[in-house]
Amino acid sequence: MPKRPLIRAPRVTKAVFPVAGLGTRFLPATKSIPKEILTLVDRPLIQYAIDEARAAGITDFIFVTARGKSALEDYFDRAPELESALRRAGKRDLLRALAQTDMPSGAIAYVRQNRPLGLGHAVWCARHLVGDEPFAVILPDDVIAAETPCLRQMVEAHAETRGNMVATMEVAPAQVSSYGILDAAPVQGKGRLVQARGMVEKPRPEAAPSTLAVIGRYILEPEVMGLLGRIGRGAGREVQLTDAIARRIAEGGAVWGYRFEGERFDCGSKAGFLRATVAFALARADLRDDLAAYLQTLTRTRLAAE
């Protein structure tokens, strides 16, 4: 049998983090703190996103920022005074905690989105840094707890499929208008993959092609950048990443939905953030027992009151 030539898929080494949003759902907290610095237990949202990217082999991190986001730059910078104070006090565990924020010089690049024209426009702002290679996009609002981090699952699947890939999961029919929704068909023998025939941003429930929602992890071909520069505004009068990917499908490009393994928390909403806080705290050995006992008292009190 003739052997297929072994051509390696290009490695995905760059990830774009759109962090320019105003975070209005968390006002007044986000008046002076970027929402990506809000903490889940004791780590800011952006730390979870960076850790997931690192676990997937990403080495170049591109933040699309805006005014008022300088706390994000400081977070990933060294803090020599703090470090030496901790060293003098022999606080090794705290030094280890701080080490999570260590990024090699030059690993993070910052570009500004100077007008709030939507997610697609934010990603497009990174075009010169992305260049002519596949790249990942991570939306830090979507926190995914998984044994194998979600982007890593996708990078492994992408090495086989190539093309474009979006993370996806089923949502309730009433929720489709909060998401990009896939028109997709399962592919025999491809397990977690579905092949997209179309994609629509925030459809009305009666117009939605399915209940398969796009979650904030993408692996995209550089062609999508070119499309983002041409498509104009869509839903909500914003430039939509979904529209550029849909255009890519129409052009004949492959777009895969990847039904990731893991639990996703919508940390862009207060209820989702609270759920994530409880779930992540219950997963921590140092907090679990105390919190679980407290939650039980709350349930008991409520039952007694009923």
Ligand code: G1P
């Ligand atoms: C964005 C995308 C949407 C996607 C969602 C996932 O919407 O535009 O397609 O389904 O993230 O969280 P946003 O939540 O920013 O309105």
